[in-house]
Amino acid sequence: MGPPEELRARLARCGQSHLLRFWAELGPAQRGALLAALPPGLDEHCRLAAAAGARQRGPPERLDGRMEPLPARLLGSVRRSDPAALERWEAEGLHQISQNKVAVLLLAGGQGTRLGVSYPKGMYNVGLPSGKTLYQIQAERIRKVEQLAGQRHHCKCTIPWYIMTSEFTLGPTEEFFVEHDYFNLDRSNVVMFEQRMLPAVTFDGKAILEEKGKIAMAPDGNGGLYCALVDNKILDDMKQRGIQKYEPQLRHHVAIKKVPYIDEEGNLVKPLKPNGIKLEKFVFDVFQFSKNFVAFEVVREEEFSPLKNADTADKDTPTTARQALLAQHYRWALKAGARFLDENGCRIPEKLSLSGTEDAPAVCEISPLVSYFGEGLEVYMKNKDFPSPFVLDENKAKLLGNS
Incomplete structure (x- = not known):
């Protein structure tokens, strides 16, 4: 049994007759699913795709x-x-x-x-x-x-x-x-x-x-x-x-x-x-x-730090996104009066000017549950020394706020 004539004519008009190529091999359920997947605007959608393809193959268009x-x-x-x-x-x-x-x-x-x-x-x-x-x-x-x-x-x-x-x-x-x-x-x-x-x-x-x-x-x-x-x-x-x-x-x-x-x-x-x-x-x-x-x-x-590519790429990677967030949190901590120490207990020199694509001198992550945009950190961090890396979460914030 062939496809309905109305369907065949419709697909022919928009250049999509190839979709019925295997119709004779399909069962009733498969045929129904194929018909259901045909959107009302298939003709216009495919026409625009063809026009876009033609532009892609032609000379670059100046916008x-x-x-x-x-x-x-x-x-x-x-x-x-x-x-x-x-x-x-x-x-x-x-x-x-x-x-x-x-x-x-x-x-x-x-x-x-x-x-x-x-x-x-x-x-x-x-x-x-x-x-x-x-x-x-x-x-x-x-x-x-x-x-x-x-x-x-x-x-x-x-x-x-x-x-x-x-x-x-x-x-x-x-x-x-x-x-x-x-x-x-x-x-x-x-x-x-x-x-x-x-x-x-x-x-x-x-x-x-x-x-x-x-x-x-x-x-x-x-x-x-x-x-x-x-x-x-x-x-x-x-x-x-x-x-x-x-x-x-x-x-x-x-x-x-x-x-x-x-x-x-x-x-x-x-x-x-x-x-x-x-x-x-x-x-x-x-x-x-x-x-x-x-x-x-x-x-x-x-x-803003987009995450699009794997770390094998030059930009917009997990590494650059992580660096940007940690650099921001490091700046917040310094502004709140925090000091960071290395593994030997020595003070890490401060660096406020960071591009967002480089590692901060100290690793500090601040939970959004503690601070949304750097506000209110002084009560936890002012004039206090922290190891690197350091994660300021809700539990540590409660301890620091009471100390």
């Missing part, structure tokens, strides 16, 4: 004419801001958290393939002295900022944590959180959901068969977030919890953080706003449609 500098009025900077203004914004953020109006949304659909592991990247351990994974660090930061907001406003507050996974990472991520008792977060406040999957295609725009009756699928890019929020009723959940998508007093519908970007020749690249079409969807594609948009430049060494 200068399709990019515009971000207006100065839309670009702020932590370095150029008045300290009093920074304090006001921090206070407003903690106030919003205390009102249960803030949520954390994490995009966690990627596997650690480039890191050399088969499990989700959030389960990865970059080699910190504590052995904490990326998921644990994030969970503890959420717990700490809940605590900071609650203490300031004398209340108990909650930050829901929404985690967008993919078909490949949902199961392992759920199991990992269960195994670690959700890192002491309330399970009802950790909401996992899947992003959409799209057919994997060749540069000629042909959908790929993974098996005779199965189309190869891939996550639809981080820009698939918006559809996934609707598909999984996450927006409804946010509304029910009282999460605010826009606060009038903040005046902006979208506010993003950015770090200074230096190209391979050492030149500072100014932020641009895109003006064109891409095949893959990105989170920032929708920013141009925002009524009020602002970018705020932060200090790279304090807030």
Whole structure:
């Protein structure tokens, strides 16, 4: 029995007749699964893939004419801001958290393939002295900022944590959180959901068969977030919890953080706003449609160290991520008045100027449960000597605070 004529004609129109090549060898269940995997927009998806492939094979396209500098009025900077203004914004953020109006949304659909592991990247351990994974660090930061907001406003507050996974990472991520008792977060406040999957295609725009009756699928890019929020009723959940998508007093519908970007020749690249079409969807594609948009430049060494590659690469590796975090914690400790000793009990010379890609003179890791961004460390560390390496966790903080 051949495939339905309507299906055959539809696939022929969009150049995908090869998907029916093994139809006669498939059982009823396999045929049903193949039909279910054909998305309504297959024609458009494959057409865009073919167009992207043609551009890839052609001469390099210069995008200068399709990019515009971000207006100065839309670009702020932590370095150029008045300290009093920074304090006001921090206070407003903690106030919003205390009102249960803030949520954390994490995009966690990627596997650690480039890191050399088969499990989700959030389960990865970059080699910190504590052995904490990326998921644990994030969970503890959420717990700490809940605590900071609650203490300031004398209340108990909650930050829901929404985690967008993919078909490949949902199961392992759920199991990992269960195994670690959700890192002491309330399970009802950790909401996992899947992003959409799209057919994997060749540069000629042909959908790929993974098996005779199965189309190869891939996550639809981080820009698939918006559809996934609707598909999984996450927006409804946010509304029910009282999460605010826009606060009038903040005046902006979208506010993003950015770090200074230096190209391979050492030149500072100014932020641009895109003006064109891409095949893959990105989170920032929708920013141009925002009524009020602002970018705020932060200090790279304090807030950003990407983890993309295995340690065999030159940058964005577990080593550079670990170095950046430990260097930050070392600076926090010195600012709080700590002193570090080597294995012979001799004072280690202080060095405050660190690039974030080099080892600090002393190894000091500070748990997010003790300090969110370097605050409040004086009570534990001022005028005290510590060995290297040293991990300041909750238990040690209690001992030091009472000493």
